[in-house]
Amino acid sequence: MIENNYGNIFVNDSAAEKLPKALIAAIDTGDYDVERSVAELKELIRTAGGETVCEVVQKRPAPDSATAVGSGRLEEMKALVDDFDIDVVVFDLELTATQIRNIEEALDVETIDRTMLILDIFAQRANTKEGKLQVDIARYKYLLPRLSGMGKQLSRTGGAVGMRGGPGETKLELDRRHIRSRIDALESELKDIATRRDLMRKRRKKDSVLTAAIVGYTNVGKSTLMNALTEAGVLCENKLFATLETTSRSIVLPDGRSVLLTDTVGLISRLPHHLVEAFRSTLEEAASADVILHVCDSSSEDIAEQTKVTKELLSELGCDGIPVVTVLNKSDISEWSKELLPEGTVLISAKYKIGIDDLLKALQQALPETARRMKLLLPFTEAGLLAKIREEGKIFEEDYTPDGISVDALVDVKLLKAAGEFEIRG
Numbered sequence: 001m002i003e004n005n006y007g008n009i010f011v012n013d014s015a016a017e018k019l020p021k022a023l024i025a026a027i028d029t030g031d032y033d034v035e036r037s038v039a040e041l042k043e044l045i046r047t048a049g050g051e052t053v054c055e056v057v058q059k060r061p062a063p064d065s066a067t068a069v070g071s072g073r074l075e076e077m078k079a080l081v082d083d084f085d086i087d088v089v090v091f092d093l094e095l096t097a098t099q100i101r102n103i104e105e106a107l108d109v110e111t112i113d114r115t116m117l118i119l120d121i122f123a124q125r126a127n128t129k130e131g132k133l134q135v136d137i138a139r140y141k142y143l144l145p146r147l148s149g150m151g152k153q154l155s156r157t158g159g160a161v162g163m164r165g166g167p168g169e170t171k172l173e174l175d176r177r178h179i180r181s182r183i184d185a186l187e188s189e190l191k192d193i194a195t196r197r198d199l200m201r202k203r204r205k206k207d208s209v210l211t212a213a214i215v216g217y218t219n220v221g222k223s224t225l226m227n228a229l230t231e232a233g234v235l236c237e238n239k240l241f242a243t244l245e246t247t248s249r250s251i252v253l254p255d256g257r258s259v260l261l262t263d264t265v266g267l268i269s270r271l272p273h274h275l276v277e278a279f280r281s282t283l284e285e286a287a288s289a290d291v292i293l294h295v296c297d298s299s300s301e302d303i304a305e306q307t308k309v310t311k312e313l314l315s316e317l318g319c320d321g322i323p324v325v326t327v328l329n330k331s332d333i334s335e336w337s338k339e340l341l342p343e344g345t346v347l348i349s350a351k352y353k354i355g356i357d358d359l360l361k362a363l364q365q366a367l368p369e370t371a372r373r374m375k376l377l378l379p380f381t382e383a384g385l386l387a388k389i390r391e392e393g394k395i396f397e398e399d400y401t402p403d404g405i406s407v408d409a410l411v412d413v414k415l416l417k418a419a420g421e422f423e424i425r426g
Helices: 034-048 071-083 097-107 114-125 129-149 151-157 176-206 222-230 273-278 303-316 356-366 380-392 413-420
Strands: 021-028 051-059 088-091 110-113 210-216 247-252 258-263 291-297 324-329 345-347 371-378 394-401 404-412
Touching: 021 034, 021 071, 034 051, 034 114, 051 071, 071 097, 088 097, 088 114, 097 110, 110 114, 114 129, 114 273, 129 176, 210 222, 210 303, 222 247, 222 258, 222 291, 222 324, 222 356, 291 303, 291 356, 324 356, 345 356, 371 380, 371 413, 380 394, 380 404, 380 413, 404 413
Parallel strands: 021 051, 021 088, 088 110, 210 258, 210 291, 291 324, 324 345
Antiparallel strands: 247 258, 371 404, 394 404
16 A cells, blocks of 8 residues: 655664565666666665665566566565565556556555655655645645546545645545645745745845855765865765755855855656656756856766766756866765866865865856955055955955055955056066
8 A cells, every 4th residue: 555654654663673674676678777776776765764675677668557567577576575574665667556556456565666765755854844845746746647546545545645734644535626736835835935045046146146056966975065165064974865955055265255055955867857846946046056066976886877867957957058067076985086087077075075175276266257366555545446345345464564555355356457456466
C-alpha cells in the first residue's frame, strides 16, 4: 500500500538498531545509464534512512504496463522479498498507481518509485514555510494523475503519501477537484513568497548589491563551501539533499567589495519536472545573480554527467550569459592538477579550506566592475572628491601628509575617472 507518511517511509527500528531493508528494481530500456542511476538510488535510500539489501535489473524495450517488470522477474522479486525480509521495494522509475497496486498485491510489501523516495527526502529536509509549500505542491502534482488507479489504496490509507494534517488524515475522499484546489491554494501562497523574494532581488539590484549563487549537483559540497566562506552554519552531511533551504550571507572580497552569497537546492539526474517546477522560485536565485559558482565533486566518476545536468537546468532557468566560475571541490581526495585547469576553473577543498583564496580572486574577477580598490594622493583642494569616495565606497586608510591626503579606498565605478588622476601607481 502507499503510506500516508511522507518524510517517514523508512522508519528505523532504533531499539534493534535495524535499518529498513530495501530491494531496488530497475528497467534497462537503454535510455539512460542504469548502473549509475541505481548507484544514485542507493544513496537516496541511505539518505532517507534505509539500507539497500539487493537489486534486480531487467532489460526491456519498455516497462510492462501492469507491473513494470515481467511476470518471471516479479516471481524472482517475491522470493527475494521473502528471503531477505524486505520492508520496501523501490523502483528506479516513475510508476503508475495501477502498477503500484499490482506489484504490491504480488509481492505483499510496500512499493514506491524514485519520485516518491525523493519526495520523502524533501519532506524530511524542508524546514521553512517556503520549503514545505514546495514539497506539498510536488506531492499533490504527483498524486493528481494517479487518482483513477488508487481507489482501494486511498480508502485503505485514508489519503495520499505524505498529506499530514490534510485530507488523508481527515478521511476525506481525494478527488481531482479537491487536489487541483489544494494545488491552486498552495501555489498562491508560494507565489506571495516568490513575489517578496523578487522584490528583495530588485531592491538589491537597485542598491547595487553584488550577488553570487552557489549551484551544483546534490552532495558536491555546496553547503560546506558556504560555511567555509561565511561561517553560515548550514547543515552539512554526506547525504543527498542534506538541505533544501536557501541561505544567503555576505562576504568581503580581497578588493574590499561585499558580495551576497546564496546557496541553492542541489540537483539530481532524472529529477521529475514537477519537482523542478516546485523549487523554481528557489533556483531562480541563480538567474538573478551577477556570478554563478558551479560547484562540482572533483572526486566523482560521474562529474561529466552531473555537470551536464546542472548546465541544462541553468540554461532552462535563463542563466545563459551570466559569468560562471567552475569550482572543483574535494581536491583532498581527487587527482586533479591545478596547473592543468581551464580558465575560469578553481580547485578547492571546502572541508579543509584549501584554495579558498584562489576562489575569492576568481569570483572577484568574474564580477562586473562596480568599484575598484585604489591608492590615491589627493590634493587638499580635492576634499569634495574624498567625501564622495567615502559616501559611495569605503575608506580603508586615510593619512594627511605634507603632500596631500594619502588614501587607500574602494572607489565606486562612477568616480574612477575623477580619482584616476590622483592614483599612486607602482
